[in-house]
Amino acid sequence: KAGVTQTPRYLIKTRGQxxxxxxxxxxxxxxxxxxxxxxxxxxxxLFEYFSETQRNKGNFPGRFSGRQFSNSRSEMNVSTLxxxxxxxxxxxxxxxxxxxxxxxxxxxxxx
Amino acid sequence: xxxxxxxxxxxxxxxGDNSIINCAYSNxxxxxxxxxxxxxxxxxxxxxxxxxxxxxxxxxxxxxxxNKTVKHLSLQIAATQPGDSAVYFxxxxxxxxxxxxxxxxxxxxxxxxx
Numbered sequence: 001k002a003g004v005t006q007t008p009r010y011l012i013k014t015r016g017q018x019x020x021x022x023x024x025x026x027x028x029x030x031x032x033x034x035x036x037x038x039x040x041x042x043x044x045x046l047f048e049y050f051s052e053t054q055r056n057k058g059n060f061p062g063r064f065s066g067r068q069f070s071n072s073r074s075e076m077n078v079s080t081l082x083x084x085x086x087x088x089x090x091x092x093x094x095x096x097x098x099x100x101x102x103x104x105x106x107x108x109x110x111x
Numbered sequence: 112x113x114x115x116x117x118x119x120x121x122x123x124x125x126x127g128d129n130s131i132i133n134c135a136y137s138n139x140x141x142x143x144x145x146x147x148x149x150x151x152x153x154x155x156x157x158x159x160x161x162x163x164x165x166x167x168x169x170x171x172x173x174x175x176x177x178n179k180t181v182k183h184l185s186l187q188i189a190a191t192q193p194g195d196s197a198v199y200f201x202x203x204x205x206x207x208x209x210x211x212x213x214x215x216x217x218x219x220x221x222x223x224x225x
Contacts, residue, residue: 004154033212033213035213035215042200042215042216042217042218043155043200043202043213043215043218044215045212045213045214048212056212058212090154090155092154092155092213099145099157099160100145100157100213101157102147102154102155102156103154104152104153104154105153105154
């Protein structure tokens with residue numbers, strides 16, 4: 001069974017731009033969560049989607065948003081990028097319990 | 112509030128020795144705990160989990176211990192191998208929250224010396 005895939009793997013954007021990251025969960029998994037990983041703050045929860053509905057949200061500004069499609073694929077969007085948004089963005093999927101499987105992440109660099 | 116912290120940011124052990132990585136948590140509502148391993152350039156990889164109704168769980172070469180009285184979690188790795196070198200994170204979540212929100216610790220970098 002294929003694992004969680006994320007695209008793109010690397011991305012360079014300029015301040016003020018917006019970016020969309022994509023995540024394809026493990027087949028059959030309906031829950032997709034997003035995390036931001038930085039050296040200073042570690043791994044921080046962004047939001048979680050289940051059956052196209054956002055079930056939980058972390059403490060991030062409204063510039064961070066996401067959505068989930070009927071096939072469980074998910075996207076997250078960051079608008080008006082700031083230098084501090086440079087991070088590894090990780091997506092994780094789970095069947096319905098808490099065991100989450102992570103993708104390799106998208107490394108976003110904002111210049 | 113919710114916070115999960117690790118006692119030691121780095122740990123070095125000799126190949127073949129056992130290692131213990133510790134973690135403290137503060138959310139008394141947490142009842143599900145997970146250890147993840149993250150190698151360079153990869154996403155976190157699930158190692159082992161434990162629910163609050165248990166105090167010990169064993170896997171292959173790994174054991175997780177949970178002490179709810181002092182809100183402490185530990186990961187023991189037996190007979191360490193070079194491939195065990197990675198950053199290890201503990202994470203917790205209240206199961207009854209009904210959502211997949213993991214709160215991660217800062218991580219411990221484990222280095223296995225040959």
